[in-house]
Amino acid sequence: MSGTGQRSLGTWNWRRIVRNMFPLLIVLSGIVLWAGITLEQARELLDEYRILAVMVPSMVGMGGNLGAILSSRLSTRFHLGTTELDPRDRVLWANVGAILALALTLFTTLAIGAYGFGLLIGSTVTLGQLLLISVLSGLSLALIAIVCSFLATYLSYRLGVDPDDTTIPIVTNVVDVFGMLIFIGVATLVLEF
Amino acid sequence: MALLSDVWGIYRQALPVLVVALGGGLFSGVILEGMVESVTTFTGLFVMVPVFLATRGNVYGALGSRIASGLHQGLIDPVFRRDERLLNAVFASFINGIGISVLIGVLTWSVLLVLGWQPAPLSHLVAIMFVAGVLTSLVMIVGLLGLIFLGFNRGYDPDNLVGPIVTTLGDVFGMLFLLLAVTLVEVTAT
Numbered sequence: 001m002s003g004t005g006q007r008s009l010g011t012w013n014w015r016r017i018v019r020n021m022f023p024l025l026i027v028l029s030g031i032v033l034w035a036g037i038t039l040e041q042a043r044e045l046l047d048e049y050r051i052l053a054v055m056v057p058s059m060v061g062m063g064g065n066l067g068a069i070l071s072s073r074l075s076t077r078f079h080l081g082t083t084e085l086d087p088r089d090r091v092l093w094a095n096v097g098a099i100l101a102l103a104l105t106l107f108t109t110l111a112i113g114a115y116g117f118g119l120l121i122g123s124t125v126t127l128g129q130l131l132l133i134s135v136l137s138g139l140s141l142a143l144i145a146i147v148c149s150f151l152a153t154y155l156s157y158r159l160g161v162d163p164d165d166t167t168i169p170i171v172t173n174v175v176d177v178f179g180m181l182i183f184i185g186v187a188t189l190v191l192e193f
Numbered sequence: 194m195a196l197l198s199d200v201w202g203i204y205r206q207a208l209p210v211l212v213v214a215l216g217g218g219l220f221s222g223v224i225l226e227g228m229v230e231s232v233t234t235f236t237g238l239f240v241m242v243p244v245f246l247a248t249r250g251n252v253y254g255a256l257g258s259r260i261a262s263g264l265h266q267g268l269i270d271p272v273f274r275r276d277e278r279l280l281n282a283v284f285a286s287f288i289n290g291i292g293i294s295v296l297i298g299v300l301t302w303s304v305l306l307v308l309g310w311q312p313a314p315l316s317h318l319v320a321i322m323f324v325a326g327v328l329t330s331l332v333m334i335v336g337l338l339g340l341i342f343l344g345f346n347r348g349y350d351p352d353n354l355v356g357p358i359v360t361t362l363g364d365v366f367g368m369l370f371l372l373l374a375v376t377l378v379e380v381t382a383t
Contacts, residue, residue, distance in 0.1 A: 054226050
């Protein structure tokens with residue numbers, strides 16, 4: 001690879017991509033490590049109620065997905081200059097309402113799916129308990145995802161950073177951690193008391 | 194009411210993608226359930242699971258949106274061939290993906306040591322992450338590029354494809370290869 005060849009590659013040069021991205025990856029892994037420690041701490045709970053393990057990846061991932069959808073919708077609106085975070089803005093409320101409705105649908109489905117698998121492995125946790133755990137954690141998580149997305153998009157816009165570059169990885173990973181904390185907390189409350 | 198019809202519009206647009214992601218999440222949950230026993234052998238495995246899965250999203254989400262922008266700008270063509278930009282982007286994601294995986298093993302081991310939880314040997318945790326990292330990277334790169342190119346050639350906006358493809362492939366194959374890596378290290382270590 002000649003020197004000029006490398007220069008014309010610009011931002012596509014692999015060394016540059018790795019150099020720009022690896023530090024961010026380390027920081028994000030450090031944040032999500034917290035979720036992992038929470039999971040390891042809950043080992044006994046998961047050993048006793050193995051059906052909970054089935055819900056773990058979705059609990060970690062789904063909040064981040066909802067946050068990512070909202071963040072990219074918000075940053076597009078900021079880019080287009082159509083929002084000033086006005087509480088009377090109907091589209092902002094429509095986004096919030098849609099995220100909550102999506103969370104309700106998905107976390108109800110998650111509980112039913114996990115219950116179905118539980119029947120196969122002889123789980124003793126009832127559908128009611130699974131619904132309570134899943135929907136309660138899911139809706140709390142959706143609220144956190146909404147607050148995080150607004151905050152991150154607004155702050156990066158204020159700081160002059162393109163929200164497309166930073167908001168999604170930060171919101172996704174932060175919400176991942178909350179997903180795990182809330183899920184383990186709610187599951188402990190519902191099953192142990 | 195105007196607000197309700199707005200909500201319904203956004204809901205309907207986002208739901209299919211999220212349902213696919215939920216399917217992937219449930220599938221990897223079933224694999225995780227099967228791994229609960231191995232967790233007793235490898236203290237630290239549960240710590241690494243969420244971090245490993247999140248990293249797949251971070252590395253390949255970035256690769257995917259880079260490829261999507263490249264396609265939009267006409268900088269790369271939607272075919273598998275020796276292209277300097279494509280090779281650089283893919284190689285970078287390979288380095289990032291495997292590098293951060295190995296680092297997760299080291300980080301987990303160190304944190305557990307500090308917490309006084311007696312982690313599994315460092316070599317076991319790193320070996321699990323390395324094997325799972327390499328295998329997942331190969332499948333993610335081929336699968337992600339293949340699906341983006343296919344979608345792009347059929348007229349879909351690659352920006353809308355990247356998120357769901359990365360989440361679903363990452364969850365399913367990340368967990369599958371993690372199980373494979375754990376089994377491999379379990380067999381060779383005993």
